[in-house]
Amino acid sequence: MASKRTKKPKASAPRERKNFLLRGAILFGAGVLLCAGGTAGLGWHDYTRPGPLAVGQDVVIPHGGYASTAAVLQNAGILADDWWHGTLFHAAVVLTRHNGQLHAAEFHFPAGVSLQETLWILRHAKPVLHRLTIPEGLTASQISALISNAPFLTGNVPALGEGDILPQTYSYLRDSTRLALVAQMQLRLHTALQEIWQARSPDTQMLHTPEELLVLASLIEKETAVPDERPLIAGVFLNRLAKGMKLQTDPTVIYAITHGNPPLGRPLTRSDLQTPSPYNTYLVPGLPPGPICAPGTQALEAAAHPARTDALYFVANGSGGHSFAATLSEHNQNVSEFRKKH
Incomplete structure (x- = not known):
């Protein structure tokens, strides 16, 4: 009698479905990972x-989010x-927040700057500095006009006295006040003047303050632009003061x-020399009552360290300098x- 064959049991439908879902989940996860990796690669x-x-x-970065x-x-x-790049900026800021916070200021961004470099600039770069040069020998009104017309400053120029500031190149941030900049200029003058005064030569005994x-x-500043002549002119003026000469x-x-x-806009005349004024040193002996311009550091040093000379006179020599003389x-003859x- 023939024996009966044993039949293998078929896999149940739930098991097949479970395996199908598992394979799908694996494939989906792999897809997500591939997509995320591709996005990360593109982002980097x-x-x-x-x-x-x-x-x-230069770009001004304001306060805000x-x-x-x-x-x-x-x-x-x-x-x-x-x-995409707006979103990438937000993501990059968050992912690199351990490098520091972003700052609001005016920064310089070079051509072709990358997002990575941009974030470094926003976190660590120094703000843009603007510069204003005050040349030597300007009067208070001329200096006030320069400061008033300087860009990126706020507020009005405070009243300036003659010789109130030290001619130099000054740096300032955008939206600094003119009041603060002038205060910086005045402090520079005060500091320089005190240092130069303390180190002055014994030959300046005619100066009391x-x-x-x-x-x-x-x-001295107004008389010559030749650096080597400044101590000589200081010596002439001090010699005249010592002798009681105008x-x-x-x-x-x-x-x-x-x-x-x-400017005056014309040569001086003989009648000009008779102009009544405490500043007219043809009429009034001694030093004028105040500065006639803002002298630079070299002129201050020349006044503090005059040349030892017997000269009492000088006149322009027609070559940009002066001829000095001890006698009238x-x-x-030089005149x-x-x-x-000419």
């Missing part, structure tokens, strides 16, 4: 590659102006006529030679 590429900025520029900062960067052309040294330096320096007459609002006759050339 866009994070580190050069950006669209064609020419370096990440959204406003991203908008400013996109408007300036530092970031591409699309959804730092303020008198400042006045003398302003005369200083008779033309720049003080010009100041008396213009009231510190140059020698001086008159005669100058007139022959």
Whole structure:
């Protein structure tokens, strides 16, 4: 009698369904990982590659959130102006927050700056400094005009006295006040004047205060632009003061006529030399009552360290400098030679 064959039991439908779902989940997870990896790779590429900025520029980053900062960067052309790069900026800020907070200021962004470099700038770069140069020899009115017209400053220029500030190049941040900048200039003058006064030569015994040294330096500043001549001119003026002679320096007459609002616009005349004013050193002995301009450091040093000379006179030599003389006759000869050339 034939034996019956044993049949294998078929896998149940629930088990097959479970395996199918498992395989699907694995495939879906792999897809997600591949997608995430691709997105991360693209993000890193866009994070580190050069950006669209064609020419370096200064950009003001205002106070606010990440959204406003991203908008400013996109408007300036530092970031591409699309959804992806705006989102990438937010993600990069969050993922690198351990590197520090973003700052609001005016920063310089170079051409082609990447997002990675942009975040470094926003976190660590120094703000843009603007510069204003005050040349030597300007009057208070001229300096006030320079400060008033300087860009990126706020507020009005405070009243300036003659010789109140030290001519230099000054740096300031955008939106600094003119009041604060002037205070910085005045402090520089005070510091320099005190240091120079303390180290002055014994040959300056005719000067009794730092303020008198400042006045003398302003005369030197207006008389010559030749550095080597400044100590000589200081020596002449101090010699004349020691002998009780009037200083008779033309720049003080010009100041008396213009009231510190140059230019005069014409040569001095004989009648100008009779202009009644405490600044007219042809009429009034001694130093004028105040500076006639803002002298620079070299003029201050010359006033504090005059050359030892017996000269009492000087006149322009027609070559940018001066001829010095110890006697009036020698001086008159120098004047005669100058007139022959002119």
